[in-house]
Amino acid sequence: MSDDHTHVQEFFTARAADWDNRFPDDGPAYAAAVAELGLREGDRVLDAGCGTGRAMSPLRAAVGASGVVVGADLTWAMLEAAVRAGRDREGLLLLADAGALPLVSGSFDAVFAAGLIAHLPRPAENLRELRRVVRPGGMLALFHPIGRAALAARQGRRITPDDLRAERNLRPLLAGSGWRLTSYVDEDTRFLALAVREDRPPSDLAGPTVSG
Template identity: 70%
Template sequence: MSEDHTEVQEFFGSRAASWDSKFPDDGPKFAVGVGELGLRRGDRVLDAGCGTGRALPHLREAVGPGGTVIGLDLTPHMLAQAALAGRDRDAVLVLGDVARLPLGDASLDAVFGAGLVSHLADPVRDLAELARVVRPGGRLALFHAIGRKALAARHGREITPDDLRAEENLRPVLAEAGWQLLSYADEDARFLALSVRTG
């Protein structure tokens, strides 16, 4: 396991038990973010870096009982909390890495990634791996329940010019990885970059 992965697991593993209670008002924001994906009944969707699974009930509602929802995370403690919260009823929970997805080519209709981008070890490679498993025309939603400026302030920092989530930085990275950015919103109450799988 790489040092980056160990750091991510340690960071989230130590916070897993209190994660949902730390952000109790995010549920409606997740519902809106999932709604932007435009999922249909029967679709196949991956929640990449699903954490405690806060998006999973909304994804299940969108695709219906005949759809497929997969929640994948690198941190066992987060998946354990998702199961404790009963979110394993909404999705198949998988311990795994976005850099090496245990999924076939073009096997999904969409990917939802909440808070994912800033934790990617190699953004182009990892976003390309997400593109590999999504059919052409499928969608990717990179979401956060808080905008970049508000998130930086929460951590006592300022936004830097090299922030990957800035539109001018994110657009070319997505393009190199096989995605076309369709819309971009960076507001106090949410961040959402919606892309379509090219090719």
């Protein structure tokens, strides 16, 4: 396991038990973001980096009883918290790295990813892996329940020019990974970038070139 993965696991393991209590009011923001994916009855959706599974209930509601919901996370303690919250009733919980998914290519209609991109060790490569498991024309939602500026203020830091979530960085990063950004919202109350999986193969771009 890489040092990056170990760091992520240690970070979230230490916070898993109290994670939902720290952010008790995020539910409506998750539901609103899921609604913008345009999921239909019977669709198959992956919650990548699902954490404690806060998106599982709205995802299940969107795809109905005939749909498939899979939540994948790298940290066992977060999945345990999801089970304690009863979210395993909404879909399958899977211990897996979002950068190396044990899932069939093209088997999902959409991927929902809350807070994931900041924790990807190799963003371009990892986004290509998310693309792999989605059918052509399928959707990707990169979400956070607060925007970049509000998150930075909460964490006592400033936004830097190389922030991957900035539109000028995210658009070419997605394009080089086989996604086309279709919608971008960065407000205090939410961050939501929607992208569609293009049918052409991803380029060999390693990611955006960021100037200081």
